[in-house]
Amino acid sequence: MTQDLFQIAGKTYGSRLLVGTGKYKDFAETRAAIDASGAEIVTVAIRRVNIGQTAGEPSLLDYLPPSEFTYLPNTAGCYSADDAIRTLRLARELLDDHKLVKLEVLGDPQTLYPNVRETLKAAEVLVKEGFDVMVYTSDDPIVARELEQIGCCAIMPLASLIGSGMGILNPWNLRLIIEQSKVPVLVDAGVGTASDATIGMELGCDGVLMNTAIAGARDPIRMAHAMKLAVEAGREAFLAGRMPKKLYSGDPSSPLAGLIAAK
Numbered sequence: 240m241t242q243d244l245f246q247i248a249g250k251t252y253g254s255r256l257l258v259g260t261g262k263y264k265d266f267a268e269t270r271a272a273i274d275a276s277g278a279e280i281v282t283v284a285i286r287r288v289n290i291g292q293t294a295g296e297p298s299l300l301d302y303l304p305p306s307e308f309t310y311l312p313n314t315a316g317c318y319s320a321d322d323a324i325r326t327l328r329l330a331r332e333l334l335d336d337h338k339l340v341k342l343e344v345l346g347d348p349q350t351l352y353p354n355v356r357e358t359l360k361a362a363e364v365l366v367k368e369g370f371d372v373m374v375y376t377s378d379d380p381i382v383a384r385e386l387e388q389i390g391c392c393a394i395m396p397l398a399s400l401i402g403s404g405m406g407i408l409n410p411w412n413l414r415l416i417i418e419q420s421k422v423p424v425l426v427d428a429g430v431g432t433a434s435d436a437t438i439g440m441e442l443g444c445d446g447v448l449m450n451t452a453i454a455g456a457r458d459p460i461r462m463a464h465a466m467k468l469a470v471e472a473g474r475e476a477f478l479a480g481r482m483p484k485k486l487y488s489g490d491p492s493s494p495l496a497g498l499i500a501a502k
């Protein structure tokens with residue numbers, strides 16, 4: 240079997256599942272779910288989760304030490320390029336000159352849909368400042384191409400709205416983005432259950448980023464494990480290459496030669 244490396248900004252990872260750290264009961268549950276998911280990259284909303292900004296409060300860093308996980312600070316809650324840039328500069332300070340970030344600039348609080356104009360603006364600045372930018376975007380292949388040209392190290396189109404659990408709404412657009420991209424493409428946001436993650440991977444995504452599907456499950460730890468298996472299964476199926484689709488007709492599974500004659 241050929242080696243199947245997953246690389247982001249020059250670093251190799253064993254898991255293609257990236258997970259968020261929000262919406263859990265407490266940091267202990269966050270840690271248990273992330274362990275069950277096998278994720279190595281964890282994203283953290285700098286504006287919402289304490290990683291040292293608020294002295295005296297419990298810090299996520301105590302539960303998910305940066306020596307064990309790759310942090311992916313994100314700009315959740317930012318609605319302008321300026322806000323997002325400021326937030327990621329703060330993250331870089333808090334996390335010792337950390338460069339790998341997730342850029343998301345949202346359009347409005349109802350849909351949380353990406354504002355692509357502000358996203359492109361922020362990406363330009365952040366890439367110039369030396370950040371490795373994994374970018375959350377719409378499933379528009381033209382915007383995805385522009386973000387890659389700017390120098391983003393991963394393109395992360397939504398499956399559907401953040402937190403909606405609606406799954407992959409436009410597999411065809413995802414396919415176009417995957418086919419044209421030279422950097423990794425990860426589906427981000429909207430995964431509802433394990434099969435959504437598998438479909439994303441079967442389409443050829445390099446990875447999946449999710450939060451709510453795990454944290455919002457009745458049993459988050461168990462769902463985290465399901466997502467680990469789902470991403471692995473989808474990747475294996477993609478690499479194996481699915482059987483060709485045919486017109487709708489039957490095809491016997493067993494050999495036709497040497498049939499025992501009926502008496």
Ligand SMILES: CC(=O)[C@@H](O)[C@H](O)COP(=O)(O)O
Pocket residue numbers: 258259260261282313315341343375400401402403404427428429430448449450451452
């Ligand atoms: C955690 C994070 O970065 C979210 O903004 C992300 O987009 C996940 O979305 P879901 O919660 O829908 O999985």
